[in-house]
Amino acid sequence: KAGVTQTPRYLIKTRGQQVTLSCSPISGHRSVSWYQQTPGQGLQFLFEYFSETQRNKGNFPGRFSGRQFSNSRSEMNVSTLELGDSALYLCASSLENSFYEQYFGPGTRLTVT
Amino acid sequence: GDSVTQMEGPVTLSEEAFLTINCTYTATGYPSLFWYVQYPGEGLQLLLKATKADDKGSNKGFEATYRKETTSFHLEKGSVQVSDSAVYFCALNRPEPGNQFYFGTGTSLTVIP
Numbered sequence: 233k234a235g236v237t238q239t240p241r242y243l244i245k246t247r248g249q250q251v252t253l254s255c256s257p258i259s260g261h262r263s264v265s266w267y268q269q270t271p272g273q274g275l276q277f278l279f280e281y282f283s284e285t286q287r288n289k290g291n292f293p294g295r296f297s298g299r300q301f302s303n304s305r306s307e308m309n310v311s312t313l314e315l316g317d318s319a320l321y322l323c324a325s326s327l328e329n330s331f332y333e334q335y336f337g338p339g340t341r342l343t344v345t
Numbered sequence: 346g347d348s349v350t351q352m353e354g355p356v357t358l359s360e361e362a363f364l365t366i367n368c369t370y371t372a373t374g375y376p377s378l379f380w381y382v383q384y385p386g387e388g389l390q391l392l393l394k395a396t397k398a399d400d401k402g403s404n405k406g407f408e409a410t411y412r413k414e415t416t417s418f419h420l421e422k423g424s425v426q427v428s429d430s431a432v433y434f435c436a437l438n439r440p441e442p443g444n445q446f447y448f449g450t451g452t453s454l455t456v457i458p
Contacts (some may be wrong), residue, residue, distance in 0.1 A: 236388075243447070247373070263444050264383060265444055265445075265446065267446075267448075273446040274449070274451055275389075275434065275451075277445060277446060277448075278448070280444050280445060282444075287444075288444065288445040290445075322388055324389075324391065324446075326444055330450040333379060333391045333394055334391075334438075334444065334446060336381075336388035336389040337388050338387060338388045339388050
């Protein structure tokens with residue numbers, strides 16, 4: 233079974249621009265979560281999507297948004313990029329509920345200059 | 346709110362030494378608990394999990410027991426190898442609805458020959 237895939241793997245953007253990251257979950261997984269990983273803050277939960285609906289949301293500003301398509305693929309968008317948005321963005325997929333582990337993709341490394 | 350606190354690193358051990366990485370949590374209800382490992386340049390991989398009190402998760406020689414009375418989920422291994430060098434994350438997934446994982450800040454482990 234193929235794992236979670238994320239594209240692109242690396243991205244360099246300029247302050248003020250916007251960016252879209254993509255995540256394809258493991259086949260059969262309908263829950264997709266996004267995390268921001270930085271050396272200072274560790275892993276922070278952004279949001280979770282399930283069946284095209286945002287089911288949970290972390291404490292991030294409205295510049296961070298996401299969506300999920302009918303095939304469970306998900307995208308996250310960051311608008312008006314700031315230097316502090318430089319991070320590794322991880323996507324994870326899982327089966328429906330909290331008893332199941334999440335499977336992580338390799339991440340997208342975003343650098344904002 | 347829900348949170349996970351884990352032992353600060355970095356930790357450096359000699360090969361075949363005993364490993365303990367402490368993890369405590371704060372959560373409402375009965376969360377599931379997980380240990381994830383991250384090797385350099387890669388995403389997170391599930392190491393082990395426990396879904397209810399007194400459950401013991403184990404994998405690749407690592408063990409952790411879900412202790413509700415002490416709200417702990419300490420990771421142990423009797424004899425570490427150089428290949429165990431990585432960053433270890435303790436995490437909880439709060440009870441439904443949905444998935445919302447809370448991660449500790451990670452503990453970096455280096456095993457020297």
